Amino acid sequence: MGLLLVLGAIYAVLSAAYRFVVENLAAVVAVCTVSGLVLLLGYLSSKAKKRDEIAPGRLDVQPTPPPLVEPRTADPERIAPAYRRGRAPAPARWVPPGESVTVQGITIAAGRFYLGEALFFEGQEIDGYVINPKLSARTSRPDVAGDSMPYWPSYADVTPAARQAFLDWMSTGRRDDSYRIGHVFVFFYGLEHRLFVDRDIASAPDCIAEVERLLARRVDSESFQGYGKRFVDIARCAAGMPLAVPQPSAERSHSPEMDIPVRLHLGRRLAQSSTILSEDALLWVLALPDTYLRTAAVRCFDEFVALWHLRFRSTFPEGLNVTTSGNIDLWYEAASRAFRVRVDGPHQAYPDVAKATTSPEPLRRLVQECTDELDGFSRLLGRQPEARNSVQASLLLPPDLLSDVGFDALRAFEGRLSEVMGGQSRASTKMGIVLRAADFDLPENGKVSSGLADQLGQVLDRLDIAIEPDRRFGGAVPQPDDQIFLFKAPGGGPVDPERQAYRAMKAQVEVAVLAAAADGDSSNDEMSRVIAAIRDGKDLSAIERARLIAFAVTIFNNPPKLSRVMKRLAERSDAEREAIADAAVAVVGGDQNVRPDEVRFLEQLHKALGLPKERVYSELHKAVPRVDEPVSLSVERREAGVPIPREPPVVAPSSVDAPSSVDAPSPLVALAPVAAPEVVAAAPVAGIQIDAARLARTQRETDAVAELLANIFEEDTTPVPVETPVASAANEASFEGLDGPHTELVELLERKGSIARAEFDQRARAMKLLADGAIERINDWSFDRFEEPLLEDGDEIVMVPHLRERLAELRETTA
Helix, strand or coil, rough: CHHHHHHHHHHHHHHHHHHHHCCCCCHHHHHHHHHHHHHHHHHHHHHHHHHHCCCCCCCCCCCCCCCCCCCCCCCCCCCHHHCCCCCCCECCCEEECCCCCCECCCECCCEEEEEEEEECCCEEECCCCCEEECCCCCCCCCCCCCCCCCCCCCEEEEEEHHHHHHHHHHHCCCCCCCCCHHHHHHHHHHHHHHHHHHCHHHHHHHHHHHHHHHHHHHCCHHHHHHHHHHHHHHHHCCCCCCCCCCCCCCCCCCCCCCCCHHHHHHHHHHHHHEEHHHHHHHHHHCCCCCCCCCCCHCCHHHHHHHHHHHHHHHHHCCEEEEEEEEEECCCECCCCCCCCEECCCCHHEEEEEHEECCCHHHHHHHHHHHHHCCHHHHHHHHHHHCCCHHHHCCCCHHHHHHHHCCCHHHHHHHHHHHHHHCCCCCCEEEEHHHHCCCCCCCCCCEEEEEEHHHHHHHHHCCCEEECCHHHCCCCCCCCCCCCCEEEEHHHHCCCCCCCHHHHHHHHHHHHHHHHHHHCCCHHHHHHHHHHHHCCCCCCCHHHHHHHHHHHHHHHHCCCCCCHHHHHHHCCHHHCCCCCCCHHHHHHCCCCCCCCHHHHHHHHCCCCCHCCCCCHHHHHHHCCCCCCCCCCCCCCCCCCCCCCCCCCCCCCCCCCCCCCCCCCCCCCCCCCCCCCCCCCCCCCCCCCCCCCCCHHHHHHHHHHHHHHCCCCCCCCCCCCHHHHHHHHHHHHHHCCCCEEEEHHHHHEEEEHHEEEHHHHHHHHHHHCCCHHHHHHHHHHHHHHHHCHHHHHHCCEEEEEEEHHHHHHHHHHHCCC
């Protein structure tokens, strides 16, 4: 019953209120509007008052003050504290180191702060870094983290909790790094005032030492590091204390001003001479605010500095002349924003490179050029940081830089190579031994690619060592178990492999080695005759002779493939075939004892040339030298008599144009071959007689075939291109490095997978290519791309299946 009465009463009240609102709606709206405006104005007024009392924002990490060059702005006027209204603040005093002071029950023994109510500068009252003992600093929870401290903390304005935390930090001798950087800045502001406003130069060493100590401890604040280092530099200038000589660094300063140590150092140099050298020029260009170092210069800074000195001395051999429009003029802008003052000192007598009228643009261009030269080296380090001191990395550095600064890996390789060569100027060894000495990694298939062989040759060039065979000069790519020949030669002994005299002699060497190997037993005499022919070669330089002798040594133990040579010979004209056959017969018939294997070689050669077999015997009969000694008809029976003195032996003079010996199984020192004595109709003459007519005829025959042989054994480097749209497009894209005919052969095999050898030969011949040469050229290209051969030779020419997929991927990436 009671509940019903309550509900009835509530209903009656609500009904009455509803009727009142309906009857007086206009008045109710007006009253609500006025009340809302009054409340809004009150809220805005309270917020404005609170902003004047509290910092605009509180961050967990002390924010970085604005740039040092920002103009000083005056703080808004504050209402004086209640304890001193109506009177001027008492001046603060400096508490020196060692004096003990107690503030709000906390004892500070280390000194180095202002104690009192305020400081004055140019009519301005400063209390931001004055410890006022009358301000409250008692709380149960000190603000160690500095959360209540604003951007520019002021002792007079922070909360009591922050003041107590600051005093606690000061009482520890400023050695507790758990206090946030805002407390450090309040202390630092006082040191600034002491040195640059009070100009207490006598305290400069102590203030500098204290700031340097704090810089070493508070590395967590970039802001303090910047302000602190600038304080130290300018304080040293003001006190006439020396600054450390600046060193080049890849680290860039974020300040819009040039570093003071660089300005002072260069100012001293310019006071002595207006010409600066590479070291000072590098300091200048790196100190410019708008100089940007790319990744290559930063990653390879030591190499960049060394290269800079080389390029600067080459570009400015007399140094760079620098003029300025004025001397050094330093201003100190306080981190507290309380003052900005001029700094006097000995620096004012030095020219200021920051006011240079000489354009630094040539130095900036030189920075970019040096960086460009290190791009390849930098990319290698980006992929393989551990390869910084490898032999292969040395190939990516400029040669003059290597010779100037040295390279540990290259020097180590040079030492190991000297051991391989036995300390001599020449040696014969295996390719694998040299690769291991260079710390080169072989592919998994164990085959040396042409790219790897070229890299080894380039490294040896920098050590002034030549290698044979050398693919760069027309040789084959030696495999790990193949014999190579090393000898010292400036710059690696470069030659022009296309020069006529060199090609002709190289072809003669190949023919001689094939002929010597025909009987399966190459003799030292045959090797000696080959070397003698090289030494006697016309129009050959010393390095060409040396390379040819080294080439002969390597192929003497590993002759070229007979089948490949035969196929090349078969494609010559009739006249060329006869000349080739005559040359081969002359080589085999040079020995009095012609062996059956050599005859079979000549028969095989004639068959390949399409010449009659009978010609072998007729030409051999003419070529084999006749024995001019008397024919023995019966057994000699000696009887005692007067002994006949022996004739002294006649020795052919040796040449010094090429290496005289090598560390190889086959000797390279030999006497020149001497012809058998001829019967002369005139009176007998002591010693061996040379038939001049026969010698001249032999020389003419040798010269006649030399040029022809050079053409036979040279590679067809410029085949006539077979122009097809497919080949042209492939050559421009995915098959870059192959000409049109070779590209068409690759595409044919890519489509079919394999073709008969006879069909491949026919296709190659139609394109004016040698089939074997085409296979070798394509496989060399494949080694450069995939590090393995693309084609397998046999009854059928087969493209390696998994490489067909790689070709498709290559085509897609270059499409």
